[in-house]
Amino acid sequence: MSASAPGRLLSVLLLLQSRGRVSARGIAEELGVSVRTAYRDLGRLQDAGVPVYAEPGRGGGYRLLDGYRTRLTGMNEGEARALLFTGLPGPAADLGLAAEVTAARLKLLAALPAGLREQAARSAETFHLDAPGWYREPEQTPFLSLFADAVLGRCAVDVRYRRWRAPQEVRRRLRPYGLVLKSGVWYVVAAGKTADAGKDRAATYRVAQVLDAEVTEERFDRPADFDLGAYWAAYLDDFRTRRYTGTATVRLSPRGRLRLPDNVAPEVVRAVESTATAVGADGWVEAVIPTESTGHACGELLRLGTDVEVVAPAELRTAMSDTVAALARTYGVGRLPV
Template sequence: MRASRLLSILTTLQARGRVTAPELAEACEVSVRTIYRDIDALAAAGIPVYAERGAEGGYRLLDGYRVRLNGLSPPEAEALFMAGLPGPAAALGLDVAMMAARNKLMAALPESLRENAGRMQQRFHLDAPNWFGESEEPVHLRAIAGALLNNKLIKVRYRSWRAEKQRRVGPLGLVLKAGSWYLAGHVDGSVRTYRVARILDCSVLEQPFVRPADFDLATYWRAATLRLEAELHPNAVTVRLSPLGVKLLDALSVPYVKARMRLEYVADAEGWRIAVLPVGKTAWHAATELLRFGSEAEVLDPPELRRKMAEIAQAMAARYEPPRRLRATARKA
């Protein structure tokens, strides 16, 4: 275990340059004191690792020092081939490079690891879109990816829900979510999210973009996703659910709603249970979400939503009511 951790520290220092002890401790899931002991062990073994003091300090290897680590464990080799799933790479224009890298890696692996690594390609496939949905192929995705990698500003014409806008954007990252690509971009001092398929025009500018040193794409995306889900479900309702309604609630609800709903464990004499769950902004939005349950759900609170549900149900009943002449014909028949 310690030997594996020492190799992990060494490869991290070689890949990233300066790294702090707390960062190494978090990556290795050990205490900072353990990292101190591991660094001493590396230095005692002749590895030229040294510490830089101060607010911007950390551990680093002597400039020019490189270590060759050719040994891969079977799980590590398999994991590398899992990272080579072709769909997103092709969308970014990296499919040829991905294939070349994979072939070189396969050639470099020992014979004992090639069979398992090749098996990963045969037995795992990534299908990113939701069921019955299609993966988007945005026209400007590759241009944006190129600007992102080269730290160049882009000028875009974007169609939002309300209007078309033009923006100069500093590209910070691309995210593939449920078959759709999203761009995290720096605009007017803040970070915003753009759906790439809604970008109508895109030109890469020669002006360089200085990426904020403290920006972390994964952290931003998690926070942005939670914020959006909270904005889409700001209100709470109390509903009464039949046994089938409880099953539909589990099958049809998004993860955000499932994580925040409260469902009473004890059922009444008819088997119905009470649930409190987050819903959309307006009574109309909330009603359209709850109408999926049909007659298996009854809104108890708030009163305005209960009235809206009754209003929509009455309008639907009237819509499907047969015309008088058809009713008369049916009676004669």
């Protein structure tokens, strides 16, 4: 996938600066764009005042005028790191890099030729990231910047952590490999000994569940073959497999099917779409959906009210009936709070 136009032009400029002479085809292959796009980008650099010229003939290509250099200098280590998050002001602030992001962006803009500077500024003004999901406040993560420093410095961290199963509060020494932001929630992927495994293994910890953390003197090397993106993809696949432990057969009205995406997980919506069969002339369908537990499924399906009916299993149908009966008793005619 190619970069945005302003970012790609900067890549072309730095490529010319570092290679000396590059063909349009070489630029296209390096940046994953078409040769036509490479020619267009070279023209845009010339229009922006960058002294790019062509050398014809065998072994020719494009190069910068001798002595021309971009002025991407003066950045300290923290500002260089912050460049990874220049398009993500919210996460950068979470990681304690807000000031570095501002400084790096100003230096980057000042170093660009006037034409590119205007394009980059327009691009920055038309993109905003708001990571947290709807209907919830952002999580409090007081130890996030500590983990960010530990990841970069390869430092082990002693933590006190709250988990969902007993014993709920545990202590661990973690060797953090990386941080992941998922739907506004920060996770740290770290190696550490666990009671059930008895040996070091990579695991995922929710940063908001860390009750206390302290960086230690221990240093470690992350495994050379560890890929954070690949690990996270595998973790999500495993989570989905472990999440759903059963199935239920339900009947849905046409309105119920329309309301599904706003009330249940995408996996449930896809299951309805793939298994739905008509059960009457009024548009109702019957489908098989995955379930986490009886209690969880009952809570989710009750959101659909009379637009859903549980056919099976019996324990889920009973749970729905009991809950509705309890609600009827609570809100019965003539009953008012004392």
